[in-house]
Every structure is written in C-alpha cells, then in structure tokens.
Amino acid sequence: MLPNPPAVSSSAPEAGSCIVCGERSTHVAWSENGYQSRACECGALYVSPRPAAGAIDITRDSHPDSFYALPARTKLRWLARHVGPGRLLEVGAGDGDFLAAARSFGHSTAAIEAHANRAERLRRRLGIEVECASIEESRWVDRSVDVVFHCDLLSHFADPHLALRRMTRLLRPGGCLFFEVGLMAEVAPIWYRVIGEIGLPDHRWFFSERALVRLLADCGLQIEQRVYFSLAPVHVASYVAVHVRDVLRRVRRSSSPDASPATVATPSASTDRWRRVANHLRYGFSGLARWGGPQTALFIARPAAAPSPAINRAVTAVRGN
C-alpha cells in the first residue's frame, strides 16, 4: 500500500437537511434518544438534529460477530454469480469473518478498519494488509482493488457521498462496489414500532431504493445487480419473542416474587441459537421482499462510465450452470 492523499471533495448538503436531495422535511418518521428521523420527499430518512462532531464513535459496532459471520457465504455465493475472484477490500472489516470466507471463494483480501484493536486482530488472524483508518481518512492507493465491500455502513457514514467517491477511486478498471444496506425508508410507520429501536443517531440515514439510486448516481455509480431480503419475518419474530418474554416474566413474578427473570427460557437476541434462527429469517425470505416492509439488500454497483467488467472470467462458467 502506497501513501495516497485522501483528497475527495464532498457535495453533501448542509447540516439539518436531507443527505440525498438537500431538502428539509418536517415529517418525523421516528424519534429515539433525543433525535428524530425525518422522512424526506426523495425517499430518504435523515437524522435531526445533525449529531455534533464527535458525538458518534464510528468504531462502535452494536452487532455481534455472528451478524457478519453467519451470512458471509450466502453473500459470497451471490457475488460469485456476477463477479469472479479478485483483489477484495472490505471497509469496516471488523474481526474479518467476511474476509475469511472470501478467501475460500478465491479472493485475495485486504481491509480498512478504523478500530485499532480490531485492525491488529485482523492482521494477526488473516495475515493480510490492513489500514487502520476510516474510509474518509484512508490513504489506500487508488485503482488497486477489484471489489470494495462494505456492510451496513451507508447509514453510518457522516458523508456518504464522500465515502462512496473515496471507495470508487480505489477500484481498478472494471471493478465494482459490493455492499449490503437496509432499505428502511418509505415503509409503513408501524414497522418502526415493531422494530422498536432503529439506532439513532448512529444510523444517520435510511434509504428507500429510489433514494439510494439517486445517492449512487450523484457519486457517478449505477446499480448493476441487486437482491432483496425481507426483514419482516425477523422483526416480527423478535417483536413477538420480546413481548412473550415480558408476559412470562410478569406472570412468573406475580406467582413467585423471588424468581429470577433469567430463569425464564424464551428466545433471546443474546443467544447463539436465536442468532442462527434470526440469520435464517433475515436471509431466507428474499421472495417476501416484493410485498414491501423493511428489507436488506445486496448491491453491485459500478462507475457509470465503465460498462461491464472484465475482472471475472469465472462468471461465465458459473452463469452457465
């Protein structure tokens, strides 16, 4: 990796307005932790007020390792249908579960990880090149990788335009961005009550697909492939589990005031078993996504001026199957 100045300009709208279109909205879709998520006409949600500089720790990750590890091969199998093995860089690689799986698919891997301890663990675990930096501050050499992957980061970037442009600069000719992002905007308001917490203010932005397309276009990117997974089953299951657990706890306490809540055996987000079930619910219902509601989706996007890629010869063989 050669030193490379992170000189990418931002065209992000001013504070207090939508990150996608720059307009302001008075429509509050959800409130949490003293922040509002405002629904914009363009199909995006934006956090209001804009978190102050330093108010959000970008190295904090509320997801357990299993959130990345369990679906890694599912995502890589889908990627392999469209893009062959190459130099794959993950932004925000965490402890490297996705990259470990990516190597088994033939990719040469590297990482940018802002958390110093995780970056060091990554180097030790995988023996790969890791830059400890945010994507905005990264000095990774331009035009050096075939695939830039990131998961659940678009809602977190202080300036998604800047982050996307910086990632695009890292691509070799024919390279692509491969990413997962939740499509949580323009859903019926009841879904936010079912979900319960949407992670404000760490989740600064939420997107509908049309808002995402516009954001990408503003960064010179176009979507080439996509697949959707309905989040309705996992959120409904979590909602039911939490409420059943609360009812059982109340019943148990009323019948035996000294009983410990921990003895009530119901599904819990803290159990490995539940996490595996949740993973199946999250990625097992792509067909339901067409009925609406919250979704997560995988996208492959490329610079708009660069048509189809040559990075992958293996694709032809895979598509032929």
Ligand SMILES: [Zn+2]
């Ligand atoms: Zn907007």
